[in-house]
Amino acid sequence: MSTSATTNEREEGLTFQPKFDASGLVTCVATDAATGEVLMVAHMNDEALRKTIESGDAWYFSRSRNALWRKGETSGQTQRVVEIRVDCDQDAIWIRVEQQGAACHTGRHSCFYRKIDAAGGGALLTFVDADRQFDPSNVYRK
């Protein structure tokens, strides 16, 4: 009963109670508020989520670097948050953002710059958007 009540509260309630995974993360999808294009999929921990809500800029948690980061802090390609939504079981976040320049570290506007060629059995990709808005070797120079 208590599990059921909790599930119902999580799905139908008006209290934000994000369900973090074993690593303390929720998945976050960022879309371009103007075009609806999916820009990137990343992760947020509790602090990234709180900073995003408080500041209106997108913050994420990098699993590979094990560090909190403000999107664009190195590249300048920031994301201004227009709306934050949460899904039914509160383990995924959708943010609609105004993307400054390119979201992808490769310099493309979206990380999803290739599509799968289903006709070819799914083994091959085709570029949907190959254009780089910046040169990664300049932006991320060590």
Add this chain to the structure above:
Amino acid sequence: MSTSATTNEREEGLTFQPKFDASGLVTCVATDAATGEVLMVAHMNDEALRKTIESGDAWYFSRSRNALWRKGETSGQTQRVVEIRVDCDQDAIWIRVEQQGAACHTGRHSCFYRKIDAAGGGALLTFVDADRQFDPSNVYRK
């Protein structure tokens, strides 16, 4: 060097080589092909991905039920795939779909039916779309 070459091939190449996590899954975002709305965030294993590409219907892998499922096989709320994209490091998939009815098990069109009220400090949610397109207790009766 080999790691760098692999990363470059994965990010710039035309070979689809999905990077599954330790559980054998990639994250999949489904958006409504007509409106751009994010419908749901779920997971795919290798078989779900292959079946999705081959059939043109969305297949997922349920972590809670530890089972492959064709979206809508119980509810009838299927997803016809219009386009499949992969992100830069090939660990996330974006599918644009024609959603039959509602994507969410609660009966809403999208799982993201509530937004976070940032003005209130982020503790509260507001319904963006409360309307149910079906009654879950009828659709998922045991």
